[in-house]
Structures are given as C-alpha cells and as structure tokens.
Amino acid sequence: MAKKQHTLDVKDRILNASRELFVQHGYNGTSIRDIATASDTNIAHVKYYFQSKNKLFEQIFDEAFDILVNRVFSILNSDLSFSEMLESWINAYYEILPEYPQIPIFILNELNHNSEHLIALVKKHEPEEIFVKITEKLAVEVKKGNIKEISSIDFCLNVISLAVFPFILEGIVIKVANISSADYHAVLQRHKKLVIHFITAALKP
Amino acid sequence: MAKKQHTLDVKDRILNASRELFVQHGYNGTSIRDIATASDTNIAHVKYYFQSKNKLFEQIFDEAFDILVNRVFSILNSDLSFSEMLESWINAYYEILPEYPQIPIFILNELNHNSEHLIALVKKHEPEEIFVKITEKLAVEVKKGNIKEISSIDFCLNVISLAVFPFILEGIVIKVANISSADYHAVLQRHKKLVIHFITAALKP
DNA sequence: GTCTATAGCTGGATAGAC
DNA sequence: GTCTATCCAGCTATAGAC
Numbered sequence: 001m002a003k004k005q006h007t008l009d010v011k012d013r014i015l016n017a018s019r020e021l022f023v024q025h026g027y028n029g030t031s032i033r034d035i036a037t038a039s040d041t042n043i044a045h046v047k048y049y050f051q052s053k054n055k056l057f058e059q060i061f062d063e064a065f066d067i068l069v070n071r072v073f074s075i076l077n078s079d080l081s082f083s084e085m086l087e088s089w090i091n092a093y094y095e096i097l098p099e100y101p102q103i104p105i106f107i108l109n110e111l112n113h114n115s116e117h118l119i120a121l122v123k124k125h126e127p128e129e130i131f132v133k134i135t136e137k138l139a140v141e142v143k144k145g146n147i148k149e150i151s152s153i154d155f156c157l158n159v160i161s162l163a164v165f166p167f168i169l170e171g172i173v174i175k176v177a178n179i180s181s182a183d184y185h186a187v188l189q190r191h192k193k194l195v196i197h198f199i200t201a202a203l204k205p
Numbered sequence: 206m207a208k209k210q211h212t213l214d215v216k217d218r219i220l221n222a223s224r225e226l227f228v229q230h231g232y233n234g235t236s237i238r239d240i241a242t243a244s245d246t247n248i249a250h251v252k253y254y255f256q257s258k259n260k261l262f263e264q265i266f267d268e269a270f271d272i273l274v275n276r277v278f279s280i281l282n283s284d285l286s287f288s289e290m291l292e293s294w295i296n297a298y299y300e301i302l303p304e305y306p307q308i309p310i311f312i313l314n315e316l317n318h319n320s321e322h323l324i325a326l327v328k329k330h331e332p333e334e335i336f337v338k339i340t341e342k343l344a345v346e347v348k349k350g351n352i353k354e355i356s357s358i359d360f361c362l363n364v365i366s367l368a369v370f371p372f373i374l375e376g377i378v379i380k381v382a383n384i385s386s387a388d389y390h391a392v393l394q395r396h397k398k399l400v401i402h403f404i405t406a407a408l409k410p
Numbered sequence: 411g412t413c414t415a416t417a418g419c420t421g422g423a424t425a426g427a428c
Numbered sequence: 429g430t431c432t433a434t435c436c437a438g439c440t441a442t443a444g445a446c
Contacts, residue, residue, distance in 0.1 A: 010429085028233035029318055031421060043422085044431055053422065102317070109314040112307070112376045113234055119380045127381055153392060154399050161370035166362050168373075171317045175324045176332055187358060194359050202403040215411085236439065248440085249413055258440070412446080421438065428430080 006040070011049045013039040014056070018046075022060045023106045027114065061110060062121050064103045069125050071096060076133040082141045086159070087196055093163040094192045098185050105168050131156065147203040158202075162195045211245070216254045218244040219261070223251075227265045228311045232258075232319065266315060267326055269308050274330050276301060281338040287346045291364070292401055298368040299397045303390050310373050336361065352408040363407075367400045 006013060017039035021030040032053050036043050050056035075088045097104070111118055135152040142149050166188055174184050211218060222244035226235040237258050241247050255261035280293045302309070316323055340357040347354050371393055379389050 025318055026231070026233065026314070028231065032423090033421080042431060044424095045429085047423070048429070105310075105313055105317055108310055108373060108377065109231075111380075112310055113230055115376060115380055119377075122377065122381060150399070154396055157371045157374070157396060158367060158400070158403060160374070161366045162363060165366035165370040165373075168313060168370075169362070169365070171320060172313065172324075172327065175316075175320055176327060191359055191362060194355070195363070198363060198407040201409075202407045204406075237441090238439080247413060249442095250411085252441070253411070414445085415443090417440105417442075419439075419441100422436095424435080425433090427432085 010039075010041050010045050014041055014046055014049060015059075018056055019060050019063070022057055023064065023100075023102045026106070027057050027110060058118075058121060061107070061118060062124075064100075065107055065122060065125060067096060067100055068103055068107060069127060069130070073125075073130060076130055076137075082137055082146065083200070085137060086199065089159065090163045090192065090196055090199075093167075094189065097164070097167040098188070101167050101170055101181075104164050105171075108168075145205060148205050150203065159199060162198065163192075166191060215244075215246050215250050219246055219251055219254060220265075223261055224265050224268070227262055228269065228305075228307045231311070232262050232315060263323075263326060266312070266323060267329075269305070270312055270327060270330060272301060272305055273308055273312065274332060274335070278330075278335060281335055281342075287342055287351065288405070290342060291404065294364065295368045295397065295401055295404075298372075299394065302369070302372040303393070306372050306375055306386075309369050310376075313373075350410060353410050355408065364404060367403065368397075371396060 008016070014035060018030070018035045021034055021038060032043050032046050035056075036046055039045075046053075046056065050059070071092045072089060075085060075092055078085075078088075080088060111122070131152065134156060138147075138150065138152050138155055141147050170181065170184055173179070174181055213221070219240060223235070223240045226239055226243060237248050237251050240261075241251055244250075251258075251261065255264070276297045277294060280290060280297055283290075283293075285293060316327070336357065339361060343352075343355065343357050343360055346352050375386065375389055378384075379386055
C-alpha cells in the first residue's frame with residue numbers, strides 16, 4: 001500500500017531523526033531539510049507536527065537535559081547515606097553517558113550559543129534544588145567528622161568534572177589515540193572506580 | 206583621508222573579529238558577512254586575505270588549540286620535579302582560561318562536529334608527546350614510592366577534568382545561579398588550590 | 411588592495427491542492 | 429494528514445572595475 005513500510009509513525013520518525021541530527025551537528029548545523037530526509041518525511045510534515053525548527057529543537061533539548069538530570073535528581077532525593085549517594089551519583093553518569101555520550105557537549109554547547117533562550121528550559125528542571133540537597137548532606141557529614149570540610153560548590157565541581165568530562169573528551173581521545181569507542185568506554189569503566197576512590201580518599205579527614 | 210580611522214590594518218581587524226565570532230558562535234553560527242561587518246571591512250576583503258571561510262576558520266582554530274597546549278607543553282618539557290610539574294600544569298590552566306574561557310568548549314565542539322577535517326590540525330601539535338612525557342614522569346614517581354600506582358590515562362583524565370571542566374561550566378553556572386562572571390572566577394581561583402590539594406591527597410601512597 | 415555587483419545555492423516558512 | 433510548489437532572505441564564492 002504505502003511506498004515504504006515504517007514501524008513508527010511520522011511524528012516519532014521526525015523526533016528520532018532530529019534528535020540524532022541536532023545532538024550530532026547542533027542547531028545551526030542541522031536543517032529542516034536534513035531532518036525531513038533522514039526521517040523519510042518532508043518539510044511540511046515537520047512543520048505540521050512541530051510548527052518551527054525552533055520548537056522542535058526545544059523539545060529535543062528539553063529531553064536531553066532531562067536525561068542528564070532526572071536520575072541524578074532522584075538519587076539525591078532518596079534516603080541514601082552520603083557515601084552511597086556519592087557512589088550512586090557517579091555510577092548514574094557512568095550508566096547514562098555511555099548510552100548518550102554526546103549529550104553533555106550538546107547541552108553545554110547550545111547553552112553557550114543560545115543562552116538567553118534555553119536557560120529558561122534549564123531552570124524549569126530546578127537544578128538549584130540538587131545543589132541545595134547536596135549542601136545539606138555535606139553539612140551533616142562534615143559535622144559528623146566523616147569528611148573534611150569542603151564547600152558544596154567545590155565538591156559539586158569536582159564530582160561532576162571527574163565523572164562527566166571524560167565522556168566529553170571521548171571524541172578527541174579516540175581520534176588522536178586511534179582507538180575505538182568501545183576501547184575508550186572500557187577504559188572509562190575502569191576509570192569510574194578510580195574516580196569514586198579518588199574522591200573518597202581526598203575527602204578523608 | 207579614510208572614512209574611518211583604524212589602529213589595525215584590514216587583515217588584523219578580520220582576524221580579531223573572526224576569532225571572537227567563531228569562538229562565540231561556532232563555525233556554522235558565523236557568516237562571512239558577520240565577520241565583514243564586525244571588522245568594518247567587506248566580504249571581498251575577507252576573501253582576498255583568507256581565500257575562504259574554511260581557511261580563515263582553520264587559522265583561528267589552530268591558534269586557539271595552540272593557546273591551550275603550548276604552555277602545558279613547555280611545562281612538561283621542563284626539568285621540574287613531579288609535584289612542581291603538577292602544580293604548574295594546573296596553574297597554567299587557571300592562568301590561561303580566565304583570559305580565554307570559551308576556548309575549551311569551542312575546541313571540543315568543533316572537533317565533535319567536524320572531526321575528520323580538524324583532527325589533522327590537532328595531531329600537528331603532537332599532543333601524544335605530552336602524554337608520553339607524563340607517563341615517564343609518573344613511572345619514575347611511582348618507582349620512588351612517592352605516589353600511588355596509577356595509569357597515566359587515569360591520571361591525565363583526572364587532572365584535565367578537574368582543571369578544565371569548571372571553566373566549561375561557567376556559562377551554565379553563572380546563568381542558573383545568577384552570579385557574575387567575575388564572581389565565578391573568584392570561586393575558581395579558590396577552587397584551584399583545592400584541586401591541587403585534592404589530587405595530591407588522592408595520590409598519597 | 412579595495413569594493414560593487416551578482417551568480418548560484420540553500421535556508422526556513424507558507425499557501426493551497428488533494 | 430499529506431505533499432508539491434514556491435517565496436524570499438540568507439549564504440559562499442567569483443568576476444571585474446577602479
């Protein structure tokens with residue numbers, strides 16, 4: 001009947017194609033025509049379902065940001081002990097990011113290019129709540145004498161840097177060192193344990 | 206005589222304007238027209254001095270990458286002791302990056318978008334040599350029993366992550382937390398000492 | 411070296427037939 | 429809902445006058 005058989009309907013095909021293209025090539029590097037071609041639809045379809053390139057992009061960006069903070073959010077809202085929380089937090093990144101390795105650089109880059117517009121989307125997820133949660137947990141742990149005194153901004157910067165940045169470096173490392181993505185991910189899985197141990201050792205009073 | 210007085214000649218005005226625009230908005234987000242307008246020249250000037258948008262971009266990218274690795278390179282080639290080297294290395298980032306805070310995200314993003322083409326420029330700077338140098342210095346230090354055993358890839362990932370990533374987060378942090386860039390840089394200067402201490406403590410045998 | 415004009419193409423958006 | 433045709437603004441690149 002139809003010229004081509006698709007398992008997904010038009011709207012989902014457009015979402016899948018645009019997710020891949022936007023994350024890979026950025027907002028400016030992706031045209032509606034590219035999206036229409038990749039999803040085997042046409043420009044009018046994209047316009048019909050998403051009104052404009054901008055609206056479609058916002059939806060993709062929102063999803064991507066959600067992937068990055070949602071799980072972390074639930075970990076920090078749970079009743080885990082401090083050391084369990086720290087380990088779960090880092091483990092979360094090392095489970096999410098191998099599946100979506102391009103998301104951090106995508107988010108950071110688009111925020112740098114288009115800040116005024118996208119920052120509202122970021123704030124909607126209330127990332128400051130995460131920060132408040134961590135500050136509380138840290139204060140308790142310092143008071144108990146379990147860890148050295150450290151400001152929550154310093155602590156968060158270190159944890160996020162150590163856990164997230166290696167994934168951002170993937171592209172450059174595998175090309176310069178001429179190794180496969182799988183090899184690099186194997187290195188990172190080993191690296192994860194070191195990161196947890198690294199932070200624990202550095203926080204010891 | 207001329208309609209407008211400029212302290213720099215045409216070529217330098219184009220370089221300055223394109224540096225700012227490319228680093229800020231990326232390759233795809235910058236047009237030759239933007240560059241011509243910002244440098245108070247015209248499209249023909251840009252073409253005359255740099256042949257194409259691509260050639261001009263490569264020059265800017267090359268410069269930016271050089272800023273990021275040149276100083277680090279000379280530190281690792283010097284005869285500093287291991288602990289001096291580590292401190293100088295991190296200090297180097299904290300001196301370079303406040304002046305060029307956008308460069309890391311610019312480099313990483315363009316490499317992700319346009320890898321095949323730019324990776325040759327990166328390799329020209331021989332970043333692997335840095336890695337070899339560090340591996341040697343680490344091995345000596347481990348043998349002496351001054352630090353715990355650690356692979357050089359793990360070590361490099363940790364140092365670079367801790368030192369560079371906070372600068373990449375600047376854009377999102379100052380907007381979400383509603384603080385000024387100067388305030389954030391003050392936080393980072395404090396943070397620098399903690400990073401050095403953090404790594405030293407974690408490496409203690 | 412400088413600058414205008416323009417070719418040739420690709421971008422997002424829209425109108426309107428079916 | 430689907431799809432074609434088309435508008436017009438933007439882009440890089442080039443030719444050629446001065």
